[in-house]
Amino acid sequence: MNPSRRLLLKHLAFRAAEISPRDGLVSIPPDGERFVAWPEVMERSKRLATAMVAWGVRPGDRIATLAFNDHRHIDAYFAVPCLGATLHPINVRWNLEEMVSVLEHTRDRIVFVDAGLMDRAIALADRCPWIEHLVRMGPRASDGDPPAVRSGVTISDHEELLETSDPIADWPDPEEHDVMAMCSTSGTTGIPKTVAYSHRTTCLHTMAIGLTDCMRLSGQDTLLAVVPMFHALGWCFPYACGMLGSRLVLPHRDLRPERLLDLLVEHEVTTSVAVPTVWDAVLAAVTASPGRWDLGRLERIVSGGAAPTASMIRGFRDQHGVEVIHSWGMTEINPVCTMSPAATTREEAALDPDDRLRHQQVAGRPLPGLTLEIEDEDGRPLPHDGASIGRLLVSGWWVAEEYAFGHPDGERFGADGRLDTGDVASIDDHGRMAIRDRGKDMIKSGGEWISSLALERAIGDFPEVATCAVVARPDERWGERPIAVVSIAPGASLDLATLQRRLAENFEPWQCPDDLILVDSIPLTSTGKIDKKTLRTRFLV
């Protein structure tokens, strides 16, 4: 197949430079706001490509990023895949062990690092002998001793690399099934798992993001990307904006609701994407200060990663005229699977607003190219009647085929092309899917996964602990928070502060349980497993 007919990211991502040359990125890193027009995005990517070629980067090499949403991160986002290498954005919120366990597989040669995360990158390089280069993204470092790093690792300045490199003449022509990115996500065992995205799957997904009946994204939009670029490729929004010529506002690290509200107003943002935790906080903040922020320009926001509440959808709708679009996806689905705008059919458009709201709360319909099915325990298909509830399976154009390096969770990829999502769902007679329960023992806090098994293993190692279970407690702010339920050894004792202090060695503070409940014995199921259902009923109501 001639390269021009292949589904390659380079054919989509730089379209904005041609059609919308005066629009681009508004990037707000700590060293100050900067506007980067789309042609300049292309130019910077081409310079960065030359620098990587000079380091001997070859097709298939993996290049990590450890960074927030800003224009420098975008440079790597566009340059690495278009050069034929593999982009690997690391979740900055993970603990060091999680990062190391992923990099043991991906063996990234280069890490592009936000200036504020250099300490973590240096610690990572210390543990990962295959890392050759750290590229520091931020203002030029002030004079003084460069940071100490293990020998064999260079530290370069990102802006200096761009200045000293000429733009690459032509992008290479990879095959469309070649891997353009790898995204890792927490696994049930505590070991993150990694999914490979090809040029093809990312192009198809990015096209779907531009459909009217997805979220009406257009080159006329100004999109505030709150969803981190390290989360499942930022849901491909950077590429979608590069395809359409939209303005893309990148807020960097500080995501306090007041700051987001300032950005929404100042940059006349029309649409934005974030987890419901963020939108709940934004709504609370704007409600607490009437008149301080006018959201008149904001048209619609996408809330993904967990279900939005009716009161949040209603609050945005009634107080600000903003449509909340619920989106559901998985890292294994590149990642968006469903979108649930208020109305995409004539029938829905004619509904009463509160009936439409009911549909906005559920995950919604799969994008064109994807198929959803539900099955009972014996693998029999269940009817799409809105009432039948069963295992949710996804298949289609951008569903992954496997984990990149194998993983115990890999059995969810069926030989028939169907992915067992681990969720339990219903589908109604208009194709709208609703998640009803989660099959696996994962806790979702503020849009991030926490492995209950990893916490259980760590706590179970405490000498005081006989048995331990970690379960999710519903939380108004974070959606869910982990709670430890522990039966202690005879004569021993344990308190929450001790538990949190010990876990802090290997877990980030947000990953540690909020509460400790001591019990005489942990209830077990008939097969001898911890009965989390009973635990939840007993302790978390």
Add this chain to the structure above:
Amino acid sequence: MNPSRRLLLKHLAFRAAEISPRDGLVSIPPDGERFVAWPEVMERSKRLATAMVAWGVRPGDRIATLAFNDHRHIDAYFAVPCLGATLHPINVRWNLEEMVSVLEHTRDRIVFVDAGLMDRAIALADRCPWIEHLVRMGPRASDGDPPAVRSGVTISDHEELLETSDPIADWPDPEEHDVMAMCSTSGTTGIPKTVAYSHRTTCLHTMAIGLTDCMRLSGQDTLLAVVPMFHALGWCFPYACGMLGSRLVLPHRDLRPERLLDLLVEHEVTTSVAVPTVWDAVLAAVTASPGRWDLGRLERIVSGGAAPTASMIRGFRDQHGVEVIHSWGMTEINPVCTMSPAATTREEAALDPDDRLRHQQVAGRPLPGLTLEIEDEDGRPLPHDGASIGRLLVSGWWVAEEYAFGHPDGERFGADGRLDTGDVASIDDHGRMAIRDRGKDMIKSGGEWISSLALERAIGDFPEVATCAVVARPDERWGERPIAVVSIAPGASLDLATLQRRLAENFEPWQCPDDLILVDSIPLTSTGKIDKKTLRTRFLV
């Protein structure tokens, strides 16, 4: 690749049955209006598939249609490709010779025929020994003698086939590069040429049609499809509506402006697609009868096949609040290449309406996945400055690689994947393309191509004629009309009526020249070819 990951039409075209089950087709054939809900469209297609399987239809077999836009034509449109066979819609406006010359290549086994075109189909079957079945689409034939047809050909009733066939259990899984349709278009030599559309190219094109920045097509739309389904697969609009769950209004044969206006109003149509000839006539009719038709529901119309005039765009905009979107494409591009809505970027949205109108008149920007280039005579790339004019080349995801059975025009397909469009164009610094001239000797009348060479050959055969040239005269109603410029043999004479009468044996009336200009000698270029440029200047101003 697992079939679920292949770009197959069956994954897109029936999505409406799942997500928008109460919407569907409004079909208005001569035997009366009928609503066919999307689940019924799927059911009918599955029944028709069974009937074709019973006739031994196998993957790769070619199945023609000779029909107008209605729900029965849709049955074949969805069933044939999803069954793995190749759909071949014949242009009903062609003369018999053109049809035969195409079928000599495609060798269609079955022809689905509108009841009003049975005479032509029987004549075609008489000339094409490979035709086995004619399927008559229309109301049940009244009792009486069945029409005479050559032996070896069966005539079946379409509705009876559906009634007597059970739905096929599962659609097969072709490869995505397999051919799902063939579309033929008039060639410069008068011999039509045929382009193969694969499942892959049609899926990609159909996805692009659903982009916000294409024409904002949504499941909320009611689309009146004036563009014939035999024109380059009806620009894939039937499939796009089947993907999104839009309502699709199919007007059958009668496209008089008054009837179209009645349909627009009665069915609360929000968008429609047709050639500018149709829109000019519609605008004239609505203007001539103030108050008779209220176009308040109509939001935007796509005008393709030739450039709309500023006065037409302005008329729809100022009198009816309707946006005219210019689209440009070719049968060789599956077929849509560019769309030119009033604004797709923030910069355009901020423009004065008349500045936007200037952009609506030009062909506009290529859809994502396609690339436009202009070159000078020596193949050097020309700048995108809006002023430089050169040969227009297209490459990308759904550009054909060749003509299906070879054709003298086939040299336009470059080994580098680029298609020489035969047009001469400029591209501005925002990626907007404007067609400036036509390279080849084709005449476009009412959206249909007429080959000047075919007419010149036929007229040149008249004993009275020494030399003959056929050129296009600008025409207010049809865009262009053919004019014959003839130098006659010494002592001979020729008049227009004689010329038209003789041509009528092999040409349809609309294909014959409107005028005959007798000259002493036809001007020639330095290389001895007919100098059409001079002819146009001398006779057509």
